[in-house]
Amino acid sequence: MSRARVLITGGAxxxxxxxxxxxxxxxxxxxxxxxxxxxxxPERLRPDYLxxxxxxMIGDVRDPHAVRRALIDVDSVVHLAARVGVGxxxxxxxxxxxxNSLGTAVLLQALLDHPVQRLVVASSMSIYGEGxxxxxxxxxxxxxxRARDQLAARAWEPRGEHDQELTPxxxxxxxxxxxxxxxxxxxxxxxxxxLLFGEAYGIPTVALRFFNVYGPHQALSNPYTGVLAIFAARxxxxxxxxxxxxxxxRRDFVCVKDVAALCRSVLERSGLAGExxxxxxxxxxxxxxxxxxxxxxxxxxAIEPELxxxxxxxxxxxxxxxxxxxxxxxxxxxxxxxxAGITELAEWLEGQVADDRIDQARRELSSRGxxx
Ligand code: UD1
Numbered sequence: 552m553s554r555a556r557v558l559i560t561g562g563a564x565x566x567x568x569x570x571x572x573x574x575x576x577x578x579x580x581x582x583x584x585x586x587x588x589x590x591x592x593p594e595r596l597r598p599d600y601l602x603x604x605x606x607x608m609i610g611d612v613r614d615p616h617a618v619r620r621a622l623i624d625v626d627s628v629v630h631l632a633a634r635v636g637v638g639x640x641x642x643x644x645x646x647x648x649x650x651n652s653l654g655t656a657v658l659l660q661a662l663l664d665h666p667v668q669r670l671v672v673a674s675s676m677s678i679y680g681e682g683x684x685x686x687x688x689x690x691x692x693x694x695x696x697r698a699r700d701q702l703a704a705r706a707w708e709p710r711g712e713h714d715q716e717l718t719p720x721x722x723x724x725x726x727x728x729x730x731x732x733x734x735x736x737x738x739x740x741x742x743x744x745x746l747l748f749g750e751a752y753g754i755p756t757v758a759l760r761f762f763n764v765y766g767p768h769q770a771l772s773n774p775y776t777g778v779l780a781i782f783a784a785r786x787x788x789x790x791x792x793x794x795x796x797x798x799x800x801r802r803d804f805v806c807v808k809d810v811a812a813l814c815r816s817v818l819e820r821s822g823l824a825g826e827x828x829x830x831x832x833x834x835x836x837x838x839x840x841x842x843x844x845x846x847x848x849x850x851x852x853a854i855e856p857e858l859x860x861x862x863x864x865x866x867x868x869x870x871x872x873x874x875x876x877x878x879x880x881x882x883x884x885x886x887x888x889x890x891a892g893i894t895e896l897a898e899w900l901e902g903q904v905a906d907d908r909i910d911q912a913r914r915e916l917s918s919r920g921x922x923x
Pocket of ligand 1: 556635636639658675676677678680697732761762763775776778779781782794795800802838863865866867874
């Protein structure tokens with residue numbers, strides 16, 4: 552029997568390259584469709600980190616001809632192609648809607664003529680807005696999105712409907728979405744359209760809600776990459792990490808290798824059609840802790856993080872994953888500790904030109920009133 556072929560849209564990117572490798576290791580043939588977007592691939596060349604057994608087709612997911620070609624002889628699709636900066640989505644609105652929403656629509660349209668056995672779509676924790684919270688007595692409560700005047704008063708913690716104090720708890724997939732950025736809207740639309748298309752045409756489809764994915768191959772040239780890579784690039788350039796708010800906001804950092812292994816197991820399990828699944832580590836850490844741990848692993852303890860006291864418009868305070876569903880349905884068990892994952896990221900970064908463009912991104916956001 553010939554080996555199954557998987558198409559990964561955005562397959563030359565950070566997450567896609569690891570998914571590709573995990574699939575090759577599982578005996579699959581892998582094709583990547585990727586436009587080598589300049590913000591991620593400034594040289595517009597096949598990235599060195601991309602496994603040479605991955606067939607790379609350079610093309611735009613919005614181009615129906617490119618997508619049709621890429622789907623030839625394909626058994627399953629992992630749809631990762633997207634613009635991914637939350638802040639940037641607020642001023643490059645047309646481009647985000649075009650790549651993320653139209654790109655997904657073009658793919659679905661093409662799948663009508665090339666049905667596949669499984670479709671996996673990358674969604675995001677950003678669709679939750681604020682994560683889940685409880686009141687002091689443990690009763691679940693909805694956190695109000697933080698208003699500008701609250702943030703201007705540097706009162707960082709979100710409060711409940713009756714202004715009560717809240718404590719963050721792990722966020723399950725059942726939390727209703729709260730869409731606070733163009734990016735979050737795009738991701739929710741991608742997720743919903745793929746799931747309803749899959750249901751209508753009998754293509755088993757699964758949406759993965761990624762939390763803060765980190766690891767080797769993160770695009771350092773992209774200032775909208777995640778905070779871990781941004782801080783690492785700062786430290787490697789002997790500059791202090793710039794911490795927004797008071798640094799006590801919590802996130803769930805999950806190593807890209809665990810994410811790739813999970814993607815592969817989604818392709819290999821039946822019976823998950825229509826599911827949405829959180830992909831996180833199930834543990835949370837503050838931004839301050841991240842800055843401290845990175846500095847210590849990189850031997851840069853002398854560089855103190857700089858607390859800017861600023862906030863990014865659209866940022867949420869706390870969100871970390873309840874991964875019960877992934878554990879139960881996929882036997883998912885995160886295997887890379889934060890310590891080991893950061894060490895691996897740091898080793899990879901040391902061999903890179905850590906091109907630190909965060910100052911440029913900060914100026915761009917602040918000139919548009921998107922950091923305050
Ligand atoms: C966001 C999205 C997530 C998306 C990810 C990557 C939300 C809720 N989540 O995550 O879906 O996958 O971007 O695009 O929108 N920070 C600093 N200094 C910096 C950079 C960031 O202090 O230089 C802080 C931020 O204010 C935030 C935290 O670090 O509190 C994490 O930021 P980031 O890595 O950009 O990811 P999220 O906003 O959590």
